[in-house]
Amino acid sequence: MRKVNYGVIGTGYFGYGLAKIIRDDVQGGKVVAVYDPNNAEEIARELDCDQEMDIESLCKREDIDAVIIASPNANHKEPVLYAAKHNKHVFCEKPIALSYQDCDQMIEITKRNDLVFMAGHVMNFIDGVREAKRVINDGEIGDILFCHAERTGWEDAKEQVSWKKKKKLSGGHLYHHIHELDFIQFLMGPATRVCMVGGNVAHQGEEFGDEDDLLLASLEFKNNTFATIQYGSAFRLGEHYVKIQGTKGAILIDLKNVNVVVKTLDKEERILLHASEVEDENRRRIYQELEGGIMYGDPKTKVPIWLDTIMKKELNYFHDVLLGLEVEEEFIPLLDGTAARAAVATADALTLSLKEDRKVSVDEIIAMKAQATVS
Template identity: 35%
Template sequence: MQKVNVCLIGSGRAGMIHAHNYSKSVPRGAIVAVCDPVAATAQAAAAELGISKWYQDYREVLLDREVDAVLIACPTKYHREIAVAAAGAKKHIFCEKPMAMNVAECDEMIAAADQNGVKLQIGFMRRFDESFREAKKMIEEGEIGEIVLVKSQTRGPSKPKEWMFDIAKSNGPLAEVNSHDIDTLRWLTGSEVKRVFAIGGNFRNKEVANTYPDFYDNVIMNMEFENGMQGCIDGAMYVQYGYDARVEILGTDGVICIGDMHEKKLLTCTRHQAMKRPTMHSWTYLFKDAYIAEDISFVNAILDNTPVAVSGFDGKMAVYVVKAGNQSIVEKKIIELIK
């Protein structure tokens, strides 16, 4: 195999970012087909990508001998079913986060990939971002001493989709928004989460409070890691002011800050003594290069037969922490994560 031919399953925003990368920015990969249950959506995606092959049923994709790998970017509740079937068809798997609905589903996906000798990579693209990678290097070199606390926040401007309001179907903002933060903290601390305490509330979508009383659009989760380090996650949906993803790493001898609220190095001052600077509008812009890097990494792992950079175990542990956080919100107590 000289090049990895990929089929996108689920042609929403995240999926199409990957698809466009494979069409022009991944030298050893190519997008050859798309799959979406809505025919018009699948056709439109194929046309946008300049390819002719599209499917409505993922099972037909798995019969296509031209397809070497699938890129799963559909709603989380379908991830396990598609990934297990893809592994059985000897297709390599890139799965967007969250990996699955629960730990048991993650275990099934990991086992299926192992048993069939295919790669399984999870879409935590922040590990491929230049600033995050530099921060990781600085930590390893001891530039700020011993790590004490890692704080990570992600706040998104979009109003939640209807299915997101049902925590049983979406696992809530901790999964949809903060999976990246959870993985970032595991990666930067080099440790697993020992215990969590989380609080959540619905502040911006109060019209759904009666129908979805458990829904929260704002969450704070404190964590203690097995190595003694501390963590804090701040998540929010529908903040409207912009996309806001930042990290602070506090050490015994210093601090590392990643990210800011600004999209461009542009500042306007007017005769009204007002200052204006545009905020970051979307994660698609902020992590554009990181998406390309993770797609290249996935293809290289297949062609060079090397371990993937972000494993199924990484995806599983993020799901584990999400479930513990949601339990903490409901039960209003500290939740211990059992090894």
């Protein structure tokens, strides 16, 4: 297969952005059909491709090799299952699903049919993040003891409440902004026991969704190592960063102030977050106008240049893998859904912890799936 034909499901803010990248920046890639219950006709006209009237008819087309899924978070499972049933490779936006069990079903069928199942965890394609991983893998900051991430800000009432603010559709901040949780687990392995407190403390009423606006999570890992993560829209002084504390050094990846600091035993240096100074400056300027790191795009806006660049990198990676590129070790769990499932398992455990007011073992979530399979 030298060329890859794509179908895109969900052509809003992100799906449309991904489709345009395939058209303009992925050599040998072509969007041949789109499905969206609201705007597919207009997008199909613009992309000069077919509009399909339902998910399965898109997934079963013989001229489609891979399906890109960018529908709302709660609507990823159905297209993944249809795509896999019809032997199409899958690129699915994050979070791939809103429960461990759903992730598991998606992985089971894509694996059984020997398909690539890549999660859109785009943070993995940020240059500064990759460089931080390299520094860590080379042992330059020693062993990781602790990570702390914040993705917080303030949300005012909006005229229309987006699906992104509704727990049933987005999962709320913890699932919708799963990037930081996923990244920390990429560095530290899967969390073993977790605990979360919080709730909806300042955003009740019709003009808001029903998601929790303040979530304070603590995670335990093997070898006596730990992480804490704060998410939410009830923080007037918002932040967006990940801090990695090692035995010999530390790394700060500040995605709000756009500042990446690598501190080792003999030096402290700053590296770029994105591909160039221009992209870093663009992100810095955009974030200055926002209250922290909880912004979300809407269908009328275009993705910023730094995001466009990393979307190009991730889609080209997916495309190259479909054309036979051997997956780098770092990315194996990203391309079979297992890293995405591990992040959702921890998110499920945190959710249960908040609900039942207790510390939860992530194995409990995994065992629930085993029990459901038996009964």
